[in-house]
Amino acid sequence: GENVEQHPSTLSVQEGDSAVIKCTYSDSASNYFPWYKQELGKGPQLIIDIRSNVGEKKDQRIAVTLNKTAKHFSLHITETQPEDSAVYFCAAGGSQGNLIFGKGTKLSVKP
Amino acid sequence: GAGVSQSPRYKVAKRGQDVALRCDPISGHVSLFWYQQALGQGPEFLTYFQNEAQLDKSGLPSDRFFAERPEGSVSTLKIQRTQQEDSAVYLCASSPFTGSSGNTIYFGEGSWLTVV
Numbered sequence: 001g002e003n004v005e006q007h008p009s010t011l012s013v014q015e016g017d018s019a020v021i022k023c024t025y026s027d028s029a030s031n032y033f034p035w036y037k038q039e040l041g042k043g044p045q046l047i048i049d050i051r052s053n054v055g056e057k058k059d060q061r062i063a064v065t066l067n068k069t070a071k072h073f074s075l076h077i078t079e080t081q082p083e084d085s086a087v088y089f090c091a092a093g094g095s096q097g098n099l100i101f102g103k104g105t106k107l108s109v110k111p
Numbered sequence: 112g113a114g115v116s117q118s119p120r121y122k123v124a125k126r127g128q129d130v131a132l133r134c135d136p137i138s139g140h141v142s143l144f145w146y147q148q149a150l151g152q153g154p155e156f157l158t159y160f161q162n163e164a165q166l167d168k169s170g171l172p173s174d175r176f177f178a179e180r181p182e183g184s185v186s187t188l189k190i191q192r193t194q195q196e197d198s199a200v201y202l203c204a205s206s207p208f209t210g211s212s213g214n215t216i217y218f219g220e221g222s223w224l225t226v227v
Binding site: 004006032034036041042043044045046049089091093098099100101102103104 | 115144151152153154155156159167170202214215216217218219220221
């Protein structure tokens with residue numbers, strides 16, 4: 001079945017710097033790659049997603065890139081702010097129809 | 112409501128007790144999913160409903176776990192004879208589309224279960 005690896009597990013940046021989180025997946029049939037932000041005590045919130053017919057997608061300070069050949073996708077956050085501090089999860093839409101999640105990255109943005 | 116609603120938010124159960132967790136999906140959403148999230152881990156798929164039909168229950172860890180959605184709206188996840196390893200956050204999610212591959216799903220806040 002599908003397997004999603006996510007790195008790094010923790011990431012600390014200074015306010016204003018950029019943050020990059022990377023994921024790899026195993027199932028070449030996967031065609032949907034969402035990113036979720038989860039704050040303490042809350043459910044995952046979708047922040048951006050990309051489908052396999054697109055290589056890059058941007059939404060203000062957030063961008064996601066996808067390399068289907070290498071089975072890599074990445075989340076880029078520019079001009080980080082303290083409120084960006086949270087756990088971020090990547091996921092891949094499995095061939096069986098459900099989402100497979102990575103183990104998460106705890107992002108800390110220091111003011 | 113505006114989002115996926117789950118209750119109870121927090122539940123402490125003694126080992127061996129049965130628990131029932133409720134999910135109210137976004138109104139009109141066809142698809143409903145249950146995920147289990149252990150501390151420090153990503154959500155793991157448990158089961159999927161399309162309307163009232165349970166199309167995939169491959170993620171349910173044992174026959175102590177049972178889910179239903181009898182009228183295609185509210186869903187209940189039931190755990191019988193709870194064990195300590197059942198302690199986790201149980202997340203419900205819904206989508207206006209069928210299946211989840213390629214479609215956005217929206218999560219609730221989760222039900223935090225602690226088995227003591």
